[in-house]
Amino acid sequence: MRVTVRLFARLRDIAGASELARELAPGATIGDVWRELAGEFPELAGYERSISSAINADYARMDQVIRDGDEIAFLPPVSGG
Amino acid sequence: MTVRLKPDTTGMRRRGRRRWRGASVVSGFSRTSYTETVLSPLSIGSEPLELERIVAALAAGPDAGADGAVVTFLGLVRNHNLGRSVRYLEYEAYEPLALKAFERIAAEIAERWPSARLALHHRTGRLEVGEASVAIATRSPHRGDAYAACRYAIERIKQIAPIWKHEFFEGGEVWIEGATANPDDGVARAQAERIACA
Numbered sequence: 089m090r091v092t093v094r095l096f097a098r099l100r101d102i103a104g105a106s107e108l109a110r111e112l113a114p115g116a117t118i119g120d121v122w123r124e125l126a127g128e129f130p131e132l133a134g135y136e137r138s139i140s141s142a143i144n145a146d147y148a149r150m151d152q153v154i155r156d157g158d159e160i161a162f163l164p165p166v167s168g169g
Numbered sequence: 170m171t172v173r174l175k176p177d178t179t180g181m182r183r184r185g186r187r188r189w190r191g192a193s194v195v196s197g198f199s200r201t202s203y204t205e206t207v208l209s210p211l212s213i214g215s216e217p218l219e220l221e222r223i224v225a226a227l228a229a230g231p232d233a234g235a236d237g238a239v240v241t242f243l244g245l246v247r248n249h250n251l252g253r254s255v256r257y258l259e260y261e262a263y264e265p266l267a268l269k270a271f272e273r274i275a276a277e278i279a280e281r282w283p284s285a286r287l288a289l290h291h292r293t294g295r296l297e298v299g300e301a302s303v304a305i306a307t308r309s310p311h312r313g314d315a316y317a318a319c320r321y322a323i324e325r326i327k328q329i330a331p332i333w334k335h336e337f338f339e340g341g342e343v344w345i346e347g348a349t350a351n352p353d354d355g356v357a358r359a360q361a362e363r364i365a366c367a
């Protein structure tokens with residue numbers, strides 16, 4: 089199945105892209121996507137404990153299972169205001 | 170581009186008796202002209218913020234006559250941060266999720282201060298020193314609730330809104346990273362409430 093991954097702020101800078109397409113095995117979780125990305129871009133690994141994640145523009149936990157066509161987002165610590 | 174919510178969103182609907190009922194209760198206005206003339210209460214986008222417009226976004230509710238207080242807050246781009254001379258900031262946001270976070274903050278305020286209503290606009294893109302990045306207005310029958318709800322809103326934005334500051338200073342640039350956003354973190358929410366009621 090195919091998903092879109094959105095990256096923001098410094099995560100986007102590290103990966104060099106704000107949006108990535110990824111092929112995943114059925115049953116994959118958000119955490120699986122993150123680990124694959126962290127393998128690809130080692131600098132991301134430092135964010136393991138401080139990121140938030142979202143599916144289809146709703147906050148979601150890393151153990152949530154992904155469905156085909158989902159938009160996954162990884163968010164570094166926020167600094168709005 | 171500015172993303173705006175229609176007045177009849179889920180967050181607004183939770184307000185019970187004081188909920189936003191839209192144009193049908195404003196005689197002489199069709200729904201279309203109502204939404205065109207009154208800015209929606211929650212928005213994010215690159216347009217400059219205008220305090221008067223967000224105050225107006227709260228002024229048209231059916232129970233507006235019962236209110237005795239409006240409290241407003243503007244967050245400004247500061248020319249210094251952690252010993253650095255700031256040249257300008259660039260704000261980035263995950264806009265659809267930011268709007269949902271704003272709705273959630275509005276719903277939390279409706280739960281904690283049932284008589285208070287919230288309007289909140291956040292800017293994105295490049296902002297110069299002195300420009301406003303966020304504008305908040307709260308309105309309620311008595312000033313205490315409006316003050317508390319306003320302070321609560323800015324504290325919660327900093328905790329859960331997916332928005333980031335990219336700081337450009339003399340000699341470099343850095344992404345500012347504050348709180349790990351977790352809307353279900355009750356400890357963070359209680360801390361925002363303590364600050365609001367201090």
